[in-house]
Amino acid sequence: MTVTTMHITQIGPGCYNLIAPLKNALGKLLKMKTHMSFVQLSTGKFIALSTVELDASSKAEVDALTQNGELLEAVIGTNPFHGLAFEGFHKMYPNAKYYGTPRHIRNIKSVPWSGSIADDSIRTSWMPELDLQITQGAEFINIPSESYNHFAGVVAFHVQSKTLICDDCFSYEDNPGALKRLAGISAKSLNFHPSLYGPALRQSPTAVQEFYDWMLQIMQEWDFDQMATAHGGVMKGGCKEALRAALDKAKPSLEGLAKSRGGKLVWK
Numbered sequence: 001m002t003v004t005t006m007h008i009t010q011i012g013p014g015c016y017n018l019i020a021p022l023k024n025a026l027g028k029l030l031k032m033k034t035h036m037s038f039v040q041l042s043t044g045k046f047i048a049l050s051t052v053e054l055d056a057s058s059k060a061e062v063d064a065l066t067q068n069g070e071l072l073e074a075v076i077g078t079n080p081f082h083g084l085a086f087e088g089f090h091k092m093y094p095n096a097k098y099y100g101t102p103r104h105i106r107n108i109k110s111v112p113w114s115g116s117i118a119d120d121s122i123r124t125s126w127m128p129e130l131d132l133q134i135t136q137g138a139e140f141i142n143i144p145s146e147s148y149n150h151f152a153g154v155v156a157f158h159v160q161s162k163t164l165i166c167d168d169c170f171s172y173e174d175n176p177g178a179l180k181r182l183a184g185i186s187a188k189s190l191n192f193h194p195s196l197y198g199p200a201l202r203q204s205p206t207a208v209q210e211f212y213d214w215m216l217q218i219m220q221e222w223d224f225d226q227m228a229t230a231h232g233g234v235m236k237g238g239c240k241e242a243l244r245a246a247l248d249k250a251k252p253s254l255e256g257l258a259k260s261r262g263g264k265l266v267w268k
Contacts, residue, residue, distance in 0.1 A: 008061045009234075012161025014040035016065060017228045020052035034082065035230050037165050038065060039158045041129050045073035048096070049156055049165055050230070051085040059092065069093040076117055076132070077104040079153035079167035080140070082230065086111050101153070102141045117154055131157040133218065135169050137201045137211030151193045151200035157222040164224040164239065168193045170246065172227055172235040190227075190235065190242040197253050205263030208254050212265060215247055 008018045016038040036050040046066050054062060066072045075096050077083065080103035090098060090111045097114040099122055105113050115122045118140060123132040134140050138152035156165040170192050193200065201207040219240050227235040227243075235242065251267065258265040 007058065008038070008065060011228060011234050011236075012158070012163050012226060015158050015161035015163045015228075016040075017234060018052060018058060018062075019233070020054075020058070033231060033233075035228060036085075037156075037163075037228055038062075039130055039156075039161070039163075039165075041073070041126060043073075044071060046071050047073060047126060047130060048075040049154075050078045050082050050167065051075060051089040053085045053088060054092065062093075066093075069095060072096040074099060074114075074126075076154070077101050078117070078132075078156065078165075079230070080104065082153075082167055083108055123154070129159055131159070131222065133157075133214075135211070136214035137207040137209070139202055151195045155218065157218070157224060159223075162223055162225045164218075164222060164227045165229075166227065167230040170243065171229040171232040172242075173232045190239075190246045192246060192250060196250070197257070201257060201261075203261055205258075205261050207261060208258035208263060208265050212247070212254060212267075215243070216268060219243060 008016050011017050017035055018037070019033050019035050034050075034052055036048060036052045038046045038048050040046050063069070069092070072093050073096060075086075075089065075093070075098050077086065077098075077100040080101040083100075083104050086098070086100070086104065086108050087110050098111050099115050099117045100108065100111070100113050102116055102118055104111075105116055117123055117132065118134065123134075126132075132154050134154055135152040140152045151169055153167050153169060155169060157163070158165065170190060172190050201211055224239055225237060227239045229235070255265045
């Protein structure tokens with residue numbers, strides 16, 4: 001889907017989503033989109049999850065939402081490979097605290113990072129209102145096959161709006177383009193990033209089980225009924241059922257991955 005206008009959409013109480021065109025080479029070729037989200041805390045302050053390149057109209061909307069950035073408490077890099085917009089966003093909103101993944105911190109030197117989101121003490125700073133968890137079973141710090149493996153990242157749950165926010169680990173496809181349809185991705189579907197079936201999970205006997213158990217954990221512990229994903233869109237209703245169905249569909253592949261790593265997947 002081509003994004004021609006950028007507007008902030010309130011998708012739940014205290015939760016706002018901004019969809020933008022993905023401006024790297026692949027994004028331009030496939031006319032892909034990406035996103036960032038703003039979640040409001042009980043203090044009235046906002047936490048921004050990821051960043052996008054703002055045009056004049058979307059910047060005006062961010063300014064209106066955050067009182068010209070005065071209410072923007074923190075900006076968090078949620079996926080190691082979503083980093084193109086951080087430098088420009090920081091120039092617009094320099095007073096917020098910026099927390100990056102280890103890859104952001106290594107590669108984007110112009111942003112004065114306040115810390116790494118890999119640090120448990122930082123990730124839990126906004127609980128119980130905002131829960132941030134790292135994909136389990138996958139390498140998050142020194143990621144192999146960087147050109148393709150964008151699987152691991154921070155998945156967020158905003159309690160007030162019952163919204164799960166994810167970048168690349170899994171994605172809701174509202175209206176996939178022609179190439180995605182040729183790859184077997186249908187409209188209104190939930191899918192794992194294709195690198196799950198390649199280099200995404202660590203080469204250890206327990207990695208697949210760790211990922212599977214973590215998926216079950218977030219589905220059991222988080223009371224979400226909608227989902228915002230980077231390259232697909234916002235899914236409203238039936239999210240847990242769709243995520244469980246996607247996990248069930250992946251069962252044969254996950255069992256094969258576990259076996260290839262010398263392990264065994266215990267299905268629950």
